[in-house]
Amino acid sequence: MARKLMHAVQYDRYGGGPAGLKHVEVPVPVPKKYEVLIKVEAASLNPVDWKMQKGMLRPIFPSKFPHIPETELTFGTDCFLLMVGAATDVAGEVVEVGNGVKNFKPGDKVVAYLSPFSGGGLAEFAVAKEKLTVPRPPQVSAADGAGLPVAGLTALQALAQSAGVKLDESGPRKNILITAASGGVGHYAVQLAKRGNTHVTATCGARNLDFVMGLGADEVVDYKTPDGAALKSPSGQKYDVAINCALSMPFSAFEPNLSPNGKVTDVNLSFGTVKTSALKKLTCSKKQMVPLILVPKGENLDYLVQLVKERKLKTIIDSKHPLSKAEDAWAKITDGHATGKIIVEP
Numbered sequence: 506m507a508r509k510l511m512h513a514v515q516y517d518r519y520g521g522g523p524a525g526l527k528h529v530e531v532p533v534p535v536p537k538k539y540e541v542l543i544k545v546e547a548a549s550l551n552p553v554d555w556k557m558q559k560g561m562l563r564p565i566f567p568s569k570f571p572h573i574p575e576t577e578l579t580f581g582t583d584c585f586l587l588m589v590g591a592a593t594d595v596a597g598e599v600v601e602v603g604n605g606v607k608n609f610k611p612g613d614k615v616v617a618y619l620s621p622f623s624g625g626g627l628a629e630f631a632v633a634k635e636k637l638t639v640p641r642p643p644q645v646s647a648a649d650g651a652g653l654p655v656a657g658l659t660a661l662q663a664l665a666q667s668a669g670v671k672l673d674e675s676g677p678r679k680n681i682l683i684t685a686a687s688g689g690v691g692h693y694a695v696q697l698a699k700r701g702n703t704h705v706t707a708t709c710g711a712r713n714l715d716f717v718m719g720l721g722a723d724e725v726v727d728y729k730t731p732d733g734a735a736l737k738s739p740s741g742q743k744y745d746v747a748i749n750c751a752l753s754m755p756f757s758a759f760e761p762n763l764s765p766n767g768k769v770t771d772v773n774l775s776f777g778t779v780k781t782s783a784l785k786k787l788t789c790s791k792k793q794m795v796p797l798i799l800v801p802k803g804e805n806l807d808y809l810v811q812l813v814k815e816r817k818l819k820t821i822i823d824s825k826h827p828l829s830k831a832e833d834a835w836a837k838i839t840d841g842h843a844t845g846k847i848i849v850e851p
C-alpha cells in the first residue's frame with residue numbers, strides 16, 4: 506500500500522548552503538528491523554550538518570552521490586529522486602515500530618540520534634535505530650531533548666571519557682579550559698564539567714560572558730581580547746585538560762597554558778589535529794593532543810535526558826524555526842554564532 510506523503514527538507518549535491526535545501530513531499534519512511542518511526546516534534550542542527558553539505562566530510566558523509574536516504578522516492582521504474590535528508594538530532598513521538606523493537610511502542614515520547622548516513626531530521630517523520638532512541642519524560646520538552654544528541658553526547662564524551670572527569674564530584678580536581686563555551690557543545694560541556702571536581706575557565710564572545718558564567722564557569726574570558734586569544738586564565742590557572750570546541754586552534758595556542766601533563770581534546774577533527782596527535786605520541790610528549798570523534802551511545806543519551814529531567818542540565822535555545830523556513834536555521838548554524846542550540850519544528 507502506498508505510504509502517506511510528508512514534508513521534508515533535503516539536498517542532492519555538495520554545496521549550495523541554505524539555497525541548496527529543497528522542500529519536497531516524500532513518502533513517510535518505513536521503519537526496518539530494530540527501527541522506530543518518529544513523528545518529529547523538534548530537530549536541532551549542528552555544524553556537522555552544513556559541513557556535510559559543503560563536502561568537508563567526503564567521502565564518508567554522505568557516502569556517495571547519488572545517495573539513497575531513508576526517504577527515497579521512486580518515480581516509475583527507473584527514475585529516482587535521490588537526496589540526503591539533513592539533520593540527525595530529533596525528539597518526537599513513536600508512531601510505528603519495525604520488527605524486533607522491544608523497548609518502544611506507538612505513543613512513546615522519545616529523543617533520538619539518526620544515522621548521519623541518512624539524516625532525515627528535517628522532516629515530519631524520521632526513522633531511528635532503537636538503540637539510539639531513548640524515552641523522553643514529560644518534564645523534557647521536545648526542543649530541549651532535540652538539542653542533546655550530537656552536542657550533548659560530544660560534551661559528555663569529551664569530559665567523562667577523554668578528560669576522565671568523574672561527573673559525581675569524586676576524583677582528583679582538574680583545571681579545565683572549554684573554548685567556544687557559548688555554542689552547542691560548549692554550553693553543555695561547561696554544565697557537565699561543573700558536575701565534576703573541576704575549575705572551569707571558558708572562552709566566548711563579549712556578548713555571552715554573563716551567559717557562560719551563569720552556566721557555572723568559574724572564569725570566563727572574551728576570545729577577542731589579547732588574553733582570551735592567548736587562552737590565558739584570568740587567575741593564572743594551568744589547564745589539565747583543554748576541550749577545544751572552537752575552529753582553527755593549533756596546539757601551539759594551548760601549549761603555554763597546559764599543566765606539565767596537560768592534554769587538549771579537540772572536537773574539531775582536522776588533518777592538523779591528527780598530525781599533531783601522532784607527533785606528540787611519537788615523541789612521547791607529556792603534553793598531548795587528542796582528536797575526538799563522537800561515538801554515540803544510547804545509555805549516554807539516556808543519562809543526559811535524565812539530567813535535563815532533574816533540572817541538572819539545561820538546553821539553551823538560540824532560536825526556533827518552522828520547518829517551512831529551515832533555510833533560516835541552516836544559515837544560522839552555518840554562520841557559527843549560535844548561543845546554544847538552533848531548533849527546527851515541523
Ligand SMILES: NC(=O)c1ccc[n+]([C@@H]2O[C@H](COP(=O)([O-])OP(=O)(O)OC[C@H]3O[C@@H](n4cnc5c(N)ncnc54)[C@H](OP(=O)(O)O)[C@@H]3O)[C@@H](O)[C@H]2O)c1
Pocket residue numbers: 551552553556655656659684685686687688689690691708709710711712713728750751752771772773774797798799838841842843844845
Ligand atoms: N568530532 C565530533 O564528533 C564533533 C561533534 C560535535 C561537534 N563537533 C564540532 O565542534 C565544533 C563546535 O560545535 P558547536 O555545535 O558547539 O558549534 P556552534 O554551536 O556553532 O558554536 C558557535 C559558538 O562558538 C563561539 N565561538 C566561535 N569561535 C570561537 C572562538 N574562537 N572562541 C570562543 N568562542 C567561539 C561563537 O561565539 P560568537 O558568536 O561570539 O563568535 C558561538 O557562540 C564544530 O566545529 C563542530 O563541527 C565535532
